[in-house]
Amino acid sequence: xxxxxxxxxxxxxxxxxxxxxxxxxxxxxxxxxxxxxxxxxxxxxxxxxxxxxxxxxxxxxxxxxxxxxxxxxxxxxxxxxxxxxxxxxxxxxxxxxxxxxxxxxxxxxxxxxxxxxxxxxxxxxxxxxxxxxxxxxxxxxxxxxxxxxxxxxxxxxxxxxxxxxxxxxxxxxxxxxxxxxxxxxxxxxxxxxxxxxxxxxxxxxxxxxxxxxxxxxxxxxxxxxxxxxxxxxxxxxxxxxxxxxxxxxxxxxxxxxxxxxxxxxxxxxxxxxxxxxxxx
Amino acid sequence: xxxxxxxxxxxxxxxxxxxxxxxxxxxxxxxxxxxxxxxxxxxxxxxxxxxxxxxxxxxxxxxxxxxxxxxxxxxxxxxxxxxxxxxxxxxxxxxxxxxxxxxxxxxxxxxxxxxxxxxxxxxxxxxxxxxxxxxxxxxxxxxxxxxxxxxxxxxxxxxxxxxxxxxxxxxxxxxxxxxxxxxxxxxxxxxxxxxxxxxxxxxxxxxxxxxxxxxxxxxxxxxxxxxxxxxxxxxxxxxxxxxxxxxxxxxxxxxxxxxxxxxxxxxxxxxxxxxxxxxx
Numbered sequence: 001x002x003x004x005x006x007x008x009x010x011x012x013x014x015x016x017x018x019x020x021x022x023x024x025x026x027x028x029x030x031x032x033x034x035x036x037x038x039x040x041x042x043x044x045x046x047x048x049x050x051x052x053x054x055x056x057x058x059x060x061x062x063x064x065x066x067x068x069x070x071x072x073x074x075x076x077x078x079x080x081x082x083x084x085x086x087x088x089x090x091x092x093x094x095x096x097x098x099x100x101x102x103x104x105x106x107x108x109x110x111x112x113x114x115x116x117x118x119x120x121x122x123x124x125x126x127x128x129x130x131x132x133x134x135x136x137x138x139x140x141x142x143x144x145x146x147x148x149x150x151x152x153x154x155x156x157x158x159x160x161x162x163x164x165x166x167x168x169x170x171x172x173x174x175x176x177x178x179x180x181x182x183x184x185x186x187x188x189x190x191x192x193x194x195x196x197x198x199x200x201x202x203x204x205x206x207x208x209x210x211x212x213x214x215x216x217x218x219x220x221x222x223x224x225x226x227x228x229x230x231x232x233x234x235x236x237x238x239x240x241x242x243x244x245x246x247x248x249x250x251x252x253x254x255x256x257x258x259x260x261x262x263x264x265x266x267x268x269x270x271x272x273x274x275x276x277x278x279x280x
Numbered sequence: 281x282x283x284x285x286x287x288x289x290x291x292x293x294x295x296x297x298x299x300x301x302x303x304x305x306x307x308x309x310x311x312x313x314x315x316x317x318x319x320x321x322x323x324x325x326x327x328x329x330x331x332x333x334x335x336x337x338x339x340x341x342x343x344x345x346x347x348x349x350x351x352x353x354x355x356x357x358x359x360x361x362x363x364x365x366x367x368x369x370x371x372x373x374x375x376x377x378x379x380x381x382x383x384x385x386x387x388x389x390x391x392x393x394x395x396x397x398x399x400x401x402x403x404x405x406x407x408x409x410x411x412x413x414x415x416x417x418x419x420x421x422x423x424x425x426x427x428x429x430x431x432x433x434x435x436x437x438x439x440x441x442x443x444x445x446x447x448x449x450x451x452x453x454x455x456x457x458x459x460x461x462x463x464x465x466x467x468x469x470x471x472x473x474x475x476x477x478x479x480x481x482x483x484x485x486x487x488x489x490x491x492x493x494x495x496x497x498x499x500x501x502x503x504x505x506x507x508x509x510x511x512x513x514x515x516x517x518x519x520x521x522x523x524x525x526x527x528x529x530x531x532x533x534x535x536x537x538x539x540x541x542x543x544x545x546x547x548x549x550x551x552x553x554x555x556x557x558x559x560x
Contacts, residue, residue, distance in 0.1 A: 008505065009542035065345030065545065225288065262289035265345065 001135060004029060010067035011036040016057065023119040023127050024084040030128065031057040033067055033077040038137045045141035045279035046132060047272070049079045050124060050157070052148030053182075054102045056081050060147075063261035069269045073276045076138050080124055082149065084117035092189075098182050099189055105177070106153030107201050109190035118190055121201070125157045125164070143275040145169040147264055148228070152177055155203035155218065155238075162214035167278035169219040169271045171264050172226055176237040178202045183232075204241040207249070218242075218249045219274045221267050223257030281415060284309060290347035291316040296337065303399040303407050304364040310408065311337040313347055313357040318417045325421035325559035326412060327552070329359045330404060330430030330437075333462075334382045336361050340427075343541035349549045353556045356418050360404055362429065364397035372469075378462050379469050385457075386433030387481045389470035398470055401481070405437045405444070423555040425449040427544055428508070432457055435483035435498070435518075442494035447558035449499040449551045451544050452506055456517035458482045463512075484521040487529070498522075498529045499554045501547050503537030 004016040012035040021028045038044045047070075049060050057079045060066070070077055083089075083104030090113040092100035100114075109118035132138060144165050146154035151173025158168035177183025178198045187198040199205040207218075222235045229235075235251055242249035257263040284296040292315040301308045318324045327350075329340050337359045340346070350357055363369075363384030370393040372380035380394075389398035412418060422445050426434035431453025438448035457463025458478045467478045479485040487498075502515045509515075515531055522529035537543040 007538055007540050007542040008503075008536035008546075010546045014542055062343050062541065065348075067542075067545070068345075068549075223288075256288035258287055260287050261342065262287040262294055262347075265347070266288075266290045269348075 001131070009033070010071045012038070012067060012071045014061055014067070019131065021123055021127060023122040024117050026084045026086040026089055026117055028081055028084070028123065029057055030078060030080045031061045032132070032136065033061065033070060034136065035071040035074050035076060037074045038076060040137045043137045043139040044074050044076050045143070046076045046078055046138045047275050047279070048124065048129070048142065048144045049077055050106060050144070050146030050150030050153035051079065051082050052146070052150050053082070054097050055150070056102070059261065063265065064268050065265040066268045066272060069272045073272055073280070075272060075276060075279070076136065078128065078132055080128055083120065089117045090114055099186055103149065103186065105149060105186040105190060105201070106156060107187070107190050111190060111192050114190050121157070124153065125161055141166060141279040143167045143169075143279050145271055145275070146173070147171045148259065149174055149182070151175075151220070152203060156201050156206060158216050158218070159203060159206040159210060162210070162216045165216055167275045168216050169274055171221050171267070172223060172228070172233055172259055173203065173220060173235070174233055176202060176204045176234040178205070179237065180232045180234060204237050207238065207241045207247050208245050210245065210247060215248055217278065218247070219271065220249065220251045221271075222251065222253050223259065223263045224253050224255045225257055226259040228259055281411070289313070290351045292318070292347060292351045294341055294347070299411065301403055301407060303402040304397050306364045306366040306369055306397055308361055308364070308403065309337055310358060310360045311341045312412070312416065313341065313350060314416065315351040315354050315356060317354045318356060320417045323417050323419040324354050324356050325423070326356045326358055326418045327555050327559070328404065328409070328422065328424045329357055330386060330424070330426030330433035331359065331362050332426070332428030332430050333362070334377050335430070336382070339541065343545065344548050345545040346548045346552060349552045353552055353560070355552060355556060355559070356416065358408065358412055360408055363400065369397045370394055379466055383429065383466065385429060385466040385470060385481070386436060387467070387470050391470060391472050394470050401437070404433065405441055421446060421559040423447045423449075423559045425551055425555070426453070427451045428539065429454055429462070431455075431500070432483060436481050436486060438496050438498070439483060439486040439490060442490070442496045445496055447497050447555045449554055451501050451547070452503060452508070452513055452539055453483065453500060453515070454513055456482060456484045456514040458485070459517065460512045460514060484517050487518065487521045487527050488525050490525065490527060495528055497558065498527070499551065500529065500531045501551075502531065502533050503539065503543045504533050504535045505537055506539040508539055
């Protein structure tokens with residue numbers, strides 16, 4: 001594991017690392033924020049943040065404004081990249097923004113040529129937490145959050161691993177990917193034409209089929225002025241699934257807010273406070 | 281004046297506008313944050329933010345994390361671009377990052393071909409405030425702040441106009457440009473070889489020659505791990521000038537912090553609180 005850069009921020013440290021991934025078979029870069037109280041005698045809980053389409057590990061760390069509250073709460077934040085990277089990693093032949101590089105959708109691809117490297121589900125849910133817990137002064141108290149495609153990722157990773165994550169939150173998630181253009185395109189490309197197989201990565205399906213005794217609390221925030229709301233995000237489908245199965249979902253709609261990091265930065269402290277209730 | 285984009289953030293609004301400048305003779309883009317309490321019955325004071333080399337109006341607005349506190353305090357923030365822009369605006373023939381486009385240094389250039397468009401001093405100190413006060417629900421209570429090249433700009437604009445600004449602050453400013461490589465290169469290119477003329481834009485010179493009865497309080501914060509500290513920034517020269525002339529300068533050095541927006545985001549709330557004491 002190679003240190004790429006480090007910056008002191010809000011009393012703690014922001015560091016970027018590069019490492020060889022066993023699952024994605026390429027070098028992966030991630031960023032970690034360590035609050036000042038993190039040390040081997042006092043391991044801190046970790047919030048994993050999954051970013052949206054086109055992002056890397058850098059967007060959240062530069063734009064979310066999360067460090068001051070994370071340092072006060074004593075929570076580490078880990079932000080992986082959103083896809084495998086490298087000149088030998090297959091990209092969308094059309095070089096679109098919503099498939100291929102920067103658009104891994106946090107699934108394990110089964111379709112060539114994507115199946116070799118696009119194993120982002122295993123990377124973020126297994127390999128990365130194990131690496132973080134081996135190398136940094138953190139506990140095994142984990143939470144997961146994300147934005148847009150990363151909101152989908154956070155919901156799916158959290159719902160599929162209810163014993164490993166204590167809380168889940170999402171900003172503007174792609175809540176029902178099997179029923180929106182972004183999701184259908186990605187799942188067709190990574191998982192193939194059989195739509196029955198897509199359900200394993202659909203938050204609405206997972207939520208409806210969650211075990212009663214293993215329910216991780218979920219917070220979702222959505223801007224009403226989000227340009228992608230009606231066609232791509234569909235939080236109402238998630239709310240309906242939660243209501244039907246009596247799942248603890250707190251969905252809040254925010255008039256005026258859009259899909260950008262301006263929205264995330266406005267409510268990230270509230271998300272950190274939510275997770276702190278469950279991982280502290 | 282044309283609205284380019286708008287985003288709700290932290291209860292207020294971030295908006296970008298494009299307008300034709302009388303001084304730079306080109307289209308200029310600026311950003312404004314308006315706190316939610318800004319309206320024509322309750323005009324709010326304005327903090328002008330000047331950014332550093334390579335920046336536009338966007339860097340501060342996306343990375344500083346200033347909106348929550350600015351909204352609480354009821355302070356508007358205006359961020360201009362750092363140079364004139366356009367295909368007919370002369371750039372450095374070498375296309376370097378520290379001269380020409382993105383590196384206007386907040387001076388009025390006298391040397392061709394830069395004198396036509398590079399009139400950033402007049403733009404930020406006269407034209408922009410007049411435009412802002414004409415079109416937005418703001419008062420004439422003004423403060424000015426900036427980073428690096430923009431820290432130099434804030435110090436110079438504030439010190440040269442002590443009746444127009446109530447407080448000045450800077451992160452990691454180029455404090456003594458007539459005595460560092462960045463400043464010497466820029467001033468030679470924009471102002472010519474006569475170094476006596478450079479002093480009109482040197483914070484140390486202006487501070488030493490400020491009138492006793494017109495002293496605007498200054499706050500400066502500087503990271504000790506800043507890679508540009510010794511060669512380019514020279515806060516010790518500013519401290520020496522302040523001490524010699526008994527000027528109210530509060531300079532704080534911060535161990536571990538570097539030149540990045542991670543440093544700015546760590547202390548921007550303290551700067552906003554400092555300005556609020558003087559413009560509220």
